[in-house]
Amino acid sequence: MAVVSGLKSPEVLVPFLGLLYLVLVFLYVMISTNFAPFSLIFVPFMVLFLASAYGVWRRKKIGYVGSTVVSGVFLVLEGTQIFEALGAVTIPGEFFSVLTAFPVLLAIFVYSVLGLRRVWGKTTASTPVRMIPASSLVVLLILGFIIGGAVVGSIAASTETRLLSSSGGGDITIVQGAGSQNNPQFYSPSSFTVKAGTTVTWVNHDGTAHTVTSKGSSLFDSGNILTGGSFSYTFTHAGTYQYYCTIHPWMTGMVVVTAA
Ligand SMILES: [Cu+2]
Structure with missing residues (x-):
């Protein structure tokens, strides 16, 4: 009992x-x-x-x-x-x-x-x-x-x-809800074209941290970009640069750099 x-x-x-x-x-x-x-x-x-x-x-x-x-x-x-x-x-x-x-x-x-x-x-x-x-x-x-x-x-x-x-200022926006695989978009625009020597800035407009990390090379890695944070990288050589988010690997984007 x-x-x-x-x-x-x-x-x-x-x-x-x-x-x-x-x-x-x-x-x-x-x-x-x-x-x-x-x-x-x-x-x-x-x-x-x-x-x-x-x-x-x-x-x-x-x-x-x-x-x-x-x-x-x-x-x-x-x-x-x-x-x-x-x-x-x-x-x-x-x-x-x-x-x-x-x-x-x-x-x-x-x-x-x-x-x-x-x-x-x-x-x-x-x-x-x-x-x-x-x-x-x-x-x-x-x-x-x-x-x-x-x-x-x-x-x-x-x-x-x-x-x-933090609204405005960036070239590429990490959109709201980007951490979800079902989101229609992650980086906006997903493909961004610039001339060599241009500095590209990503701004995180999502409620969670993301990264901007070069794919297949160690060219750039933002580390965690917190909500409202930004990351910039200057592309010096022409080429196509694929990148992704290390926290949410399905988030991908690319920067196309043309000759200056
Ligand atoms: Cu992410």
């Missing part, structure tokens, strides 16, 4: 299901980006999340310690890098996963702390067991959605501002 009620308690179910959900979100991002190099940073986290979920399910101290630490660290990071990284990925369902990540993390963290206190107190049998009512969980999730929505909204707004402030 004690075991059954233990398995059903929210201190087990909330962190366990929450961690599994986030692992699925990571997996979704990885698959959606065709396992792009940057998405592989999720792999160690996925292992950590799965290990914590297993530990929580078995009601192990170490499981709750892991669950508390990973959710706590992610909550802190999410306002800054993780949110930016996830939010920068142009994939279908991106908004939903970013929006849900925050309340889920918050719920995992709170219930992990509670579970940790409970598991820790297991040796002292007299410790009274306090359960949180289900209504508190609902309030917690709603609160998380509001905070998550505000963060996503402000990131979207700042991205918009950066996009607007």
Whole structure:
């Protein structure tokens, strides 16, 4: 009886299901980006999340310690890098996963702390067991959605501002949604003709980072061009120069350089 009620308690179910959900979100991002190099940073986290979920399910101290630490660290990071990284990925369902990540993390963290206190107190049998009512969980999730929505909204707004402030100036535009394979266009124009000695400038008008990298040679490589950022290269010799994006290899374009 004690075991059954233990398995059903929210201190087990909330962190366990929450961690599994986030692992699925990571997996979704990885698959959606065709396992792009940057998405592989999720792999160690996925292992950590799965290990914590297993530990929580078995009601192990170490499981709750892991669950508390990973959710706590992610909550802190999410306002800054993780949110930016996830939010920068142009994939279908991106908004939903970013929006849900925050309340889920918050719920995992709170219930992990509670579970940790409970598991820790297991040796002292007299410790009274306090359960949180289900209504508190609902309030917690709603609160998380509001905070998550505000963060996503402000990131979207700042991205918009950066996009607007960087409008114009470039010869070739990296168009919005270029990271998605289904986008009709990536670099606009996809073929650009100049005379030798001309400096060509690419401007990134997409919400995610891209690169401009020469194909089959190491002639030029922009590195990550962030939203609103630009990259310039001067073509000195006539020829046809194919280039692509190392993050999204399906993004290709070319510059045709004619004799001066
Ligand atoms: Cu790209």
